[in-house]
Amino acid sequence: MVMEIYKSAEDYLETILDLTKRNGSVRSIDIANERGFSKPSVSVAMKNLRQNGYISVDADGLITLEPQGLAIAKKIYERHVVLRNWLISLGVDAKVAAEDACLIEHDLSAESFEAIRDFVTKNPS
Amino acid sequence: MVMEIYKSAEDYLETILDLTKRNGSVRSIDIANERGFSKPSVSVAMKNLRQNGYISVDADGLITLEPQGLAIAKKIYERHVVLRNWLISLGVDAKVAAEDACLIEHDLSAESFEAIRDFVTKNPS
C-alpha cells in the first residue's frame, strides 16, 4: 500500500525543519505555538508521522526528521523560498508573499515549479 | 451571518460558467461528467449553491448563475486564464498549466494575483 502524503503532513514536516533550523530542537508544543494549532491536533499529527516513518520522537519528546520526512520537508521548503522570492520580485509585500507561498507550495506540479524556479534564477530581482 | 464561499463552491460556479459558454446550457449531469463527480455529489452541491442564492434551477433542471454566483465565477475564471497563460509563457505544457491553474486559482491573495496579472500583461509571450 502506497502511503499518500497530504498537504497537512507536508506542512508539519516543513515546520519541523524550519523550527529545527531556528531553535536547534523541536517538540510538539513548539509546532502548536508556531502554527496556532491545539496541542491535541499536533499530538495526533505527530503520531501519524511517526507511525509512517517520517519522524522519530525520543524519550524527551524531541522530534527528529527521518530521511523520508527530511526529503519532503526540504522539497516543500525549497518551493516555499522560490515562490516567496518570486512573488516578492513581482512587487508583492513580503508577508503576503510568504502566506501565499504557503498556500500554493503543495499544489504546483513539478513542471510548473521548475519553470518558475528557472525564471526566478534567470531574472534575479 | 456572512456566508463563506469554499473552494469547491468556487469550482462549481466556474464550471457552470465554462459549460454555459461552451454549450449554451448546463444541468447537473453535465457538471458531473465534466468534473468526474458522482451525480449525488453534484446534486447536493447544487442544492447548497441554490439555497445560498448563487444559482437558480428551473423546472427543466437548467442551471443559471445568479448575480452573486456569476461574479465569483468570473473572478475565478479570470484567475484561471491569467495563471494558465502565465505558466504557458514560462514554458509549461498547456494541459499541465491548466491543471495547476485550477489548483492555485483559489488560494492566491488579491495582491499576488494582481502582481502576476500585471506581469503577464507587461510581458506578453
Added chain:
DNA sequence: AATATATGTTAGCATAAGCTAACTTTTTTG
C-alpha cells in the same frame, strides 16, 4: 402504451484535519 434509459434526490458512509474536555505524565518551583 410499456419498457428502458437518463436524470435527479435522499440517506447514510468515509476521510482529512481541525477542535474541546478531561486525563496523565513530566518538570519546575516555592
Added chain:
DNA sequence: CAAAAAAGTTAGCTTATGCTAACATATATT
C-alpha cells in the same frame, strides 16, 4: 517534598466534500 505549571495523550465532536445504494421522476424508444 509538595504543589503548580507545562507538555502530551485520548476520546469524542465538527465540517467540507467526496462516495455508493436505493429510489423517484422524466424522457425516449420499441
